Amino acid sequence: xxxxxxxxxxxxxxxxxxxxxxxxxxxxxxxxxxxxxxxxxxxxxxxxxxxxxxxxxxxxxxxxxxxxxxxxxxxxxxxxxxxxxxxxxxxxxxxxxxxxxxxxxxxxxxxxxxxxxxxxxxxxxxxxxxxxxxxxxxxxxxxxxxxxxxxxxxxx
Numbered sequence: 001x002x003x004x005x006x007x008x009x010x011x012x013x014x015x016x017x018x019x020x021x022x023x024x025x026x027x028x029x030x031x032x033x034x035x036x037x038x039x040x041x042x043x044x045x046x047x048x049x050x051x052x053x054x055x056x057x058x059x060x061x062x063x064x065x066x067x068x069x070x071x072x073x074x075x076x077x078x079x080x081x082x083x084x085x086x087x088x089x090x091x092x093x094x095x096x097x098x099x100x101x102x103x104x105x106x107x108x109x110x111x112x113x114x115x116x117x118x119x120x121x122x123x124x125x126x127x128x129x130x131x132x133x134x135x136x137x138x139x140x141x142x143x144x145x146x147x148x149x150x151x152x153x154x155x156x
Contacts, residue, residue, distance in 0.1 A: 001062050003082050004132060004145050005031070005047050006039050008068060011076045019049065019060055020067045022150055024116030027058045035059055066150040067113070067120040075140040081129035093149055100148045101128050104156065111135055113146055114153035121146045 008017070009031040018028045027049050033056075034044035048059040088094065104111060109124040113135070121144040127134035133146045 001065050001068075001132075001145075001147055002034065002042075002044060004079070005034060005062065005068070007076075007079050008070065008145075009033065009039055011079070012070050012073055015073045016071045017049070018069045018071065019047070019065055020069075020115065020118065020120040021060060022064050022066050022116050024118050026118075027060055029057050030054075032056055034062075065147065066115040067144050067146040069121070069142060069144040071142055073141070073143065075126060075134065075136055075143040079127075081127070081132055084130035097131060097148045100133070100151050100154065101130075103154060104128065104133060108156055110156055112155040113151045114155075115150055116152075120144070120151075 012031055017031055018026055020026050029049035029051055032048040032050035033039055034041060035046040035048055036044060045062055046059040047062050049057045051057055104125050106125050106128045111123060111125055112119055113121040121135040123135040123137045125133055126136045126140060131148055133148055135144045
């Protein structure tokens, strides 16, 4: 998630986002920064939202983010994803992540993902990478980046 957030901050600085947390809470605003700074810090643990004037608002735990939706934007094809770790992880978390990716391959339409008692993503699976799904609407609109290990209820 941190890798994707770094790119969202630089590629979508003036777009509104909705961040869904595993608790069911949401925060919205514009992408701000990763904390502790700088945005390239590989150990950042918080993502701070800013308002339309750039004033810092809430900071949320990256570890608890289920999804990030960029409203009124289209998917940026330059976004890159981390490769699957080698050796491959094992255990329940890895099993769940792999099962989600197999259940929702790229191109699957009519998808709805719930977590924390709310719908956190809807649309067509555009990207299916290790740890991350991206769902989009028509014309690759409103991309939603979903942590595969946080997805709870999947419908297709």
